[in-house]
Amino acid sequence: MIKFVELLxxxxxxxxxxxxxxKPVSVFDKNIGQLVTSSLxxxxxxxxxxxxxxxxxxxxxxxFLEKYPAxxxxxxxxxxxxxxxxxxxxxxxxxxxVSMHSQIKTKGDFELLMNKGNGAKTDWQDWxxxxxxxxxxxxxxxxxxxxLRSEIxxxxxxxxxxxMEHHExxxxxxxxxxxxxxxxxxxxxxxxEQTFDNGQxxxxxxxxxxxxxxxxxxxxxxxxxxxxxxLGQTMLRNEGEQPAEVNAVIGYEYNLTRNLGHHEAIARSxxxxxxxxxxxxxxxxxxxxxxxHVMQTKGVSTTLQPGTALNISLWGNYTIxxxxxxxxxxxHWADGTKSKKRRIRVNAGYEANLEDQLxxxxxxxxxxxxxxxxxTTTTQRTTTSxxxxxxxxxxxxxxxxxxxxERITEKTSMKDDESEENDDAENxxxxxxxxxxxxxxxxxxxxxxxxxxLIRLIAH
Numbered sequence: 051m052i053k054f055v056e057l058l059x060x061x062x063x064x065x066x067x068x069x070x071x072x073k074p075v076s077v078f079d080k081n082i083g084q085l086v087t088s089s090l091x092x093x094x095x096x097x098x099x100x101x102x103x104x105x106x107x108x109x110x111x112x113x114f115l116e117k118y119p120a121x122x123x124x125x126x127x128x129x130x131x132x133x134x135x136x137x138x139x140x141x142x143x144x145x146x147x148v149s150m151h152s153q154i155k156t157k158g159d160f161e162l163l164m165n166k167g168n169g170a171k172t173d174w175q176d177w178x179x180x181x182x183x184x185x186x187x188x189x190x191x192x193x194x195x196x197x198l199r200s201e202i203x204x205x206x207x208x209x210x211x212x213x214m215e216h217h218e219x220x221x222x223x224x225x226x227x228x229x230x231x232x233x234x235x236x237x238x239x240x241x242x243e244q245t246f247d248n249g250q251x252x253x254x255x256x257x258x259x260x261x262x263x264x265x266x267x268x269x270x271x272x273x274x275x276x277x278x279x280x281l282g283q284t285m286l287r288n289e290g291e292q293p294a295e296v297n298a299v300i301g302y303e304y305n306l307t308r309n310l311g312h313h314e315a316i317a318r319s320x321x322x323x324x325x326x327x328x329x330x331x332x333x334x335x336x337x338x339x340x341x342x343h344v345m346q347t348k349g350v351s352t353t354l355q356p357g358t359a360l361n362i363s364l365w366g367n368y369t370i371x372x373x374x375x376x377x378x379x380x381x382h383w384a385d386g387t388k389s390k391k392r393r394i395r396v397n398a399g400y401e402a403n404l405e406d407q408l409x410x411x412x413x414x415x416x417x418x419x420x421x422x423x424x425x426t427t428t429t430q431r432t433t434t435s436x437x438x439x440x441x442x443x444x445x446x447x448x449x450x451x452x453x454x455x456e457r458i459t460e461k462t463s464m465k466d467d468e469s470e471e472n473d474d475a476e477n478x479x480x481x482x483x484x485x486x487x488x489x490x491x492x493x494x495x496x497x498x499x500x501x502x503x504l505i506r507l508i509a510h
Contacts, residue, residue, distance in 0.1 A: 071095060075163070076192040077254050078204070080185060085192055085202070089317035090170040091254055093124060093161040093195070096136075101144055109163040109172055111135060111207050111252070112221035120219045122205060122252075123148070124193060125157040133193045133205045134238055135223040136162070149224065149236065149243040163191070163205070167315020167394070169257065171383045174207070174250035177226070177233070181248075184228040189253040189384075193225050203227055206235045208249035216240045226251050259382035260322040260336055262310070263391065265375055267399065267447050272373035279304075279368045281408070286352055287359035287418060297351040300364045307402040308332070308446065309339040313394060316379070324446045332446050339400075350410060358424055361413040367405040371447055375399045399447065406444050 075091035078084070097104050110119035112135070121136040123146035134148035146160035165172060175187050184190070193203045206226035210217055217239050224237030226249075235246040281302035288294050310322065318337035323330055334340050350362050374397050381389040415424045 072164070073161070073195050075254075076195060078188070078190040078192065080188040083185070088170065088191075088254060089256055089320075090165065090315065091172075091191065092164045092166070094164045096123070096144065096146075096160050096162055098144065104162065104164075105136075107164050107166050107168065108136075109165050109252075111205070111223045112219045114219055120221070120223060122163040122223065123157075123160045124163065125155065125160040127151070127153055127155055130201055131193045131195075132203060132225045132236075133163075133223070135219065136160075137218075147238050149238045152243050154238060154241060154243060167313065168389075169315030169317065169381070171255040171381075171385070171387070171389075173253050173255070173385075175253045176248075177206075177235075177251050178248040179232050179234075184226075184233055184251075187251060187253060189255055190226075191252045191254050205252040206237070206249055207252075208235055208237055208244075208246040214239050222246070222249075255383040255385045255387075257317055257320050257381050258384050260316065260320055261380040261382070262322060262324045263328075263378040263380070265324065265326070265377045265399070265447050267371060267373055267375045272371060275370040276405075277368045279366055279404075281364045281366050282348075283361065283363050284350070285359055285361050286350070286354060288354035288356055289418065291356050293353060293355050295351055295353050297349065298362070300348045300350060300362070301345065302348065302364060302366070303343065303345045304366070304368060304404045305402065306342045306344050306404075307339065307400070308334065309398075309400040310334065310336055311375075311396045311398040311400070312337055313396050315394065326444065326446055326448075331444060344404075348408060348410075352412065354415065355424065357418050358415050359418050360415045363411040363413075365409040365411065367407070368402070369405055369445075370400075370402045371445075372400050373398065375447060401445060401447055403445050 072092040072094045075088040075093060076085040077088050077091075079086045091109075094104070105119075105121060108119075108121040111122050112120040114120055118138070122133055123136045124131055124133050125146050125148050126132070127148060127150035130150060132148050132150050134146055137145050137147055139145060143158070146157040148155050148157060148160075172191075175190070177184065177187070190204045193205060194201075203225040207221040207223045210220050210222065214222060222237035222239045222244065224235060224243075226233065226235050233247075235249045236243060237246065237249075238244075281304075282300040284298045284300050286296040286298055288296055310324075312318070316336055319335045322334050322336045324332040324334070326332075348364055350364075352360065354360070374395060376393055376395055378391045379389075379394045380391050383389075415426070416422060417424060
């Protein structure tokens with residue numbers, strides 16, 4: 051029974067590791083002098099069954115002579131995690147080339163440095179032993195998951211020189227040891243390990259602000275729940291002796307709830323500004339639901355005969371929208387730069403809001419002394435009318451139209467380069483959905499396999 055429990059725990063751990071598939075990346079924060087966890091970079095186990103899709107968001111450190119990227123990989127030498135580069139073999143398989151203490155290792159089981167959706171900004175910071183002090187470089191990317199070990203190394207490279215003519219990449223890729231003397235870069239060159247007193251260290255800049263433009267729900271998967279809600283009532287009365295215009299104010303309140311959802315290229319809790327029709331309408335922290343209690347007023351008026359009155363009811367459509375949406379994203383990074391606008395697909399956005407249009411119902415006019423309806427032969431303002439709401443909390447979502455005429459009009463008004471960019475973005479979104487579905491199916495099959503075998507063990 052004890053062996054069975056141990057086996058069950060082992061299978062559970064393997065299942066969790068498989069489903070997770072990623073490990074955190076640590077970067078150096080010079081303000082606090084220690085490693086912190088990156089919000090967007092991850093170490094991901096290499097999947098030989100689908101390398102092209104996985105390598106799409108892998109971080110590269112150079113280029114092979116054959117003009118394809120040399121991606122950053124990580125493996126262990128003597129139980130110490132060090133970084134190197136991914137090499138494609140003649141049989142179309144991939145290996146990771148790493149080195150330490152003059153040991154050159156070719157690893158088939160390795161991890162890739164991933165920047166999913168290019169949400170983080172990576173760059174190479176020049177370093178020289180007698181020049182830049184390492185501790186002054188912010189955002190350097192470590193080869194390990196956390197700062198609990200005594201050996202903390204960082205991803206580094208050295209530009210190819212004439213003495214490295216047999217090297218197959220334009221850079222020697224390896225790791226940086228800040229404690230060796232005043233710092234030393236170790237890298238694999240051809241079939242040997244070399245050390246350098248200068249080179250470049252990989253740095254990563256986190257997002258500090260997001261801009262979201264042109265949010266549009268998908269009509270195919272969008273769930274809409276609309277409730278016609280009574281917001282308030284009042285009575286307008288004329289107790290004078292002459293016809294008069296009578297005014298009143300109806301107060302009403304409702305809950306405004308929003309959540310922009312989650313996206314692999316966007317870090318949670320980062321300040322975000324949403325623009326609708328180029329106007330700033332909403333500020334929040336990405337991935338954090340906001341719930342505001344809104345209080346508003348609506349003015350109403352009508353002309354009444356002496357001794358008459360009418361009842362007024364204020365109605366609104368409280369609408370909940372829930373579903374995937376497309377938007378244009380701009381990222382502002384910690385180094386003061388920002389990205390170009392690009393389209394993203396978010397799996398689940400949520401908004402519960404009062405519609406921009408309010409509806410006012412006027413009852414028939416009646417006499418105050420006996421509450422009987424005032425006879426009239428002309429049309430009075432006793433019918434339902436629609437007026438603009440005074441609320442400033444307009445919806446941040448618009449619905450993608452399925453109308454072919456509207457789509458044609460939109461396309462003809464676009465510039466050629468914008469059309470090409472949007473087509474590429476749509477293809478990218480479709481590819482992401484297909485690949486995501488494929489990954490889910492593969493994981494489901496493996497999980498099912500583990501569970502079936504576990505049941506067999508229990509049966510025996």
